[in-house]
Amino acid sequence: MLDLLLPPRCAGCGRAGFLICPVCTALLRGLPSPRPPENPPPGLPECWAAAEYAGAVRRLLLAFKERGRVSLRPQLGGCLAATIAVAVGDSRRALELVPVPSSPAVTRRRGHDPVRGMAAVAVRDLRGSGWPVRLAPVLRQRRRVADQAGLSAPERAENLAGGYVVAAGRVRPSAGPMAVLVDDVVTTGATxxxxxxxxxxxxxxxxxxxxxxATRKRVTATRHARDDQNLVRDPR
Structure with a gap:
């Protein structure tokens, strides 16, 4: 509603006249590449991202997730689609995008599930480019997890261990389409x-x-978590 009533300002830098200005768009698109966390936890898939979680990119994601700027979804989902295309490489490969879910309580508070929304846009964009891909929102939280803010990497891993489960009858065997996990940010890799x-x-x-x-290596998750506490305490 605010975007309709007031002149838009870039959520990354505040520049008038844009939802996301060209400079911030370039930062968001970045360079899709493998960006694993330091000391990755066991079982972590190969992690790809387009940008560093800092500055304008961080502000864009927080505006989308925590400040209701859902109008940013097409640009953020497009960023995911472009990164997936580079990461997978073969446009003939059938894919299932599996978004990491927010808890029901967090989804109600935000009014939307940001990762699922971005993944849906990525599916649409990839299909438009000829990819055989579908959205597979098969994960759910098995139990309530503690607030991750301020936790160390080992504490995050322990907090999330066994925290997700696949809904019965919602997956295809590994011989079928390739499953690609989708999230907004990778910090320690625990999620x-x-x-x-x-x-x-x-x-x-x-x-x-x-x-x-992805967070910059040698910049701890704790520092970003403390910064984000000024906005919200997020259990995921």
Whole structure:
């Protein structure tokens, strides 16, 4: 509603007249490449991202997730699609995009599930380019997890261990389409490792995980978590 009533400003830098200005769009698209976390947890898929989780990119994601700027979804989902295309490489390969879910409580508070929304846009964009791909929202949280803010990498891994489960009858065997895990940011890799573990337990391999952004190596998750506490305490 605000975007309709007021002149838009770029959510990344504040420049008037844009939802995302050309400069921030270039930062968001970045260079799709493998961006694994330091000391990745066991079972973490190969992690790809387009941008660093800092500056304008970080502000764009937080505006989308926590400030209701859902109008950013097409650009963020397009970023995911472009990164998936580079990561997989073969446009003939059938894919299933598996979004990492938010908890029901967090989804209600936000009014939307941001990762699922971005993944749906990525499916649409990839299909438009001829990819055989479908959305597979098969994961759900098995139990409530503690707030991750301020936790170390080992504490995050312990907190999320066994935290996800695959809904019964919602997956295809590993011989079928390739499962690609999708999330907004990779920090320590604990969330993606837990999600991949749940898929493996259901007989599905997810060799690749794709996110919009990745935290810079040697910048701890704790520092970003403390910054984000000024906006919200997010259990995922």
């Amino acid at each position: 993606l490792a837990a999600a991949a573990s749940a898929l493996r337990a259901a007989g599905v391999a997810a060799p690749i995980a794709v996110t919009v952004a």
